[in-house]
Amino acid sequence: MNQVDKSMKITLILTTIICLLPILMGVFYYKELPNQLAIHFNDAGKADNYMNKPLVIFGLPIFLAVLNLFTQFRLVTDPQKANYPKVLLNLFRWLVPVISVGCMTYIIFFALGKDFHIGNIGSIVLGILLIFIGNYLPKCHFNYTMGIKLPWTLNNEDNWNKTHRLAGFIYVVGGVIILLSVFWPTVYITLGVIATIVFIPMMYSFVLYRRGI
Template identity: 25%
Template structure:
């Protein structure tokens, strides 16, 4: 008996996933609609490193800006795989990465509207942001080890893009580094004074990025020496 093709089921699964991701992106704005009348005309548009609001903007302006940013993030995540010349992205893995980033943005933006509505102490705000970034960092690291060479997703240095061996070694190393860095950031949200939180929040990712780039170059040099020898 000839088996029926499975394309309809595949398309249905993709459509369901797309609806889920789009709904997650819209949740912050559903929450915003619920509290809109209770928001003041001017709400915090920017926070200093100490977690204190240092600029206020009209709520209509911020709503439009955040809607534009959300649409941009959605479209980039949705269509990036189509522009990869290698067409080498693992669809299931990329779906997990996309879900993780979408969840982070939805939670972050909902939190932004909540803080604009109810307000929180600057120390609490710094702690929550640090915790969220740490979870995102560790989550990405947990998925990184399985990434295949791509021009758009992963550690894209001249050396990783030049060699699949360097790509594989770099991402195996970076996966552990990202998870460790993420856990360090998460821990810092409880044990590091709030005034030092922004330093950890910026310093750890920068340090991880620098070490990862250096490691990819080192792997490339080792691979080059091995080929010449």
């Protein structure tokens, strides 16, 4: 086994273990937790959807561990994986484990009465993530797993490069807007930014395709 394969195997094992770690927290607090745990929160940070305790404590981390295995498999089997920016590769390798720990910690603490506003936390994390990804999208060269995978970007490498340069700028601007929305909390700003960062690169890529790029 070469050094790269060994590193990938270690990362796979570590990320999967981290995805499952919240089960230990859930077991530790199991008797103190109510039978129904909140799993979704509205714009005001109030719980509006619940799930049975065993499904949350055991089911969600297991589901995220399986999702992590699928993500790792996609990343290492892409024929164009040499084109990944190293920073984005590491981000996507560790994204699911961080989501597992972060979401499960919040769900358990919320159920224990340690409440804090999930909306602001979500906006800050999403804004920083968009700015971070936006800075590296232009460096994400043609591949089949990471980036903006549209019929037109996958059909032409120039289309891919131009679309990702524009998308990088839009992601950064969108991230800044979402960060600022913490001072004027409303779900419509986040939804508007998400719609924009999806729609504009898609239409731009299509226009390039119609122009023969």
